[in-house]
Amino acid sequence: MLLPVFSGQKYSYSYEPETGNYFLHDNKYTSHIYLQGKDARIFRKEIERIDNLLDPENKTGLLTENTIKFYL
Secondary structure: OOEEEEEOOOEEEEEEOOOOEEEEEEOOOOOEEEEOOHHHHHHHHHHHHHHOOOOHHHOOOHHHHHHHHHHO
16 A cells, blocks of 8 residues: 655655555656665665755755656
């Protein structure tokens, strides 16, 4: 079961806890990708890095959306 984790202005992603996989998509559902294995681990590390930034101004969601856009 996919759990919604992030919903931005243009991009969103969901997480599947049973497998550790991610579903990334644009909010119009015209582009999407299902990340698993090594790709899912790399994506998770990028999101953790963004979440651990000290400056709250960087946590507007734009960095997360840009990361999602990179994979799409």
